[in-house]
Amino acid sequence: MELTDEALCQRVAERDEAAFDLLVARYQERSYRLAWSILRNAEDARDVSQEAFIRLYEAAASFGGRAKFSTWFYRILVNLCLDHRRKNKGWRLWVREDEDPGSGESLLDRQPAPARDPVDALGRERTLSALWSAVDRLAPQQRAAVILQVQEELPTAEIAAVLKCSEATVRVHLHRALKTLKQTMERR
């Protein structure tokens, strides 16, 4: 029978290396993707996602099991990302500047298996760029809330637990963020 994340975390607290490896395998891609979505820099995302697992290893004993493991781990990761951004000149615009030099990949190239009309490709590319640029310009908490909602598909209650705020606050973050995004797209 496959062990739950919570059970694995308890074993990590007892310094079970195999349990740690399993948790890493389950969450490594998610943690890197989420870190990248917030930081928009591959190198930083790599470092922060690794740091999150180190913190998990060190603090596994403090995981009480009251929350879901994923919520607890996301909280560690998102806090690290927000701290990292605060330390690194705050909230910047870097949709283009962060991309790996020479990769030449556009936003559309990174979409999974698109069946798109070539005629609309350019316009769609621009629209997506504008939309995600607008996401990048959101305030940190709003941005984190949007990413956790649309990318990780977390419910509002879980986002609140990750961001350590009330559900009502998350609703306000999401409302304001989406209103801003909508206005940005309408202005185009």
Added chain:
Amino acid sequence: MANHPETELVPYVRGELAPADRERVAHHLDDCPDCRQDAEDLRELLSQLTRTAPLPPALHWGRWRAELGEKLEARRARARAWWWRPLPLAFSAGLAGVVLLLAVWGGWRTPTGVESLTMEEAMLGGRFGLLQQYSVVERLDLLEDLDLIRNLDQLAGTREG
């Protein structure tokens, strides 16, 4: 229409509201075309964001895991270094504490009464040149001891006589 359920629209379109709240918001949307339009726009926007979330640049996961292993080992080694060397650490801390204490005590120490009197005497002595004639001053003490000063008049009379 008052009390538009603005912040409840996102949880509403995502089906997260409790049944009673969902009912209330749905009822409001039936009567409020603006909110209905907002809810539709939000649904579309969320859907677009979900579909188009950009993917990060690809990683070499083997290398990532190896780096994680190295970083974790380095952190463990640092933790071991901390716990396995308590004596030098305690000694250094103790020594630093003693030095600090001495520095603070020495800096704050005020002269005692005897020391301040000695200093005063030295200053006065220096001013009046008494210390230059220390041998004379020393003899004055000696004369006092011999009770000669009290009998100086007699001594003078004896000399005159």
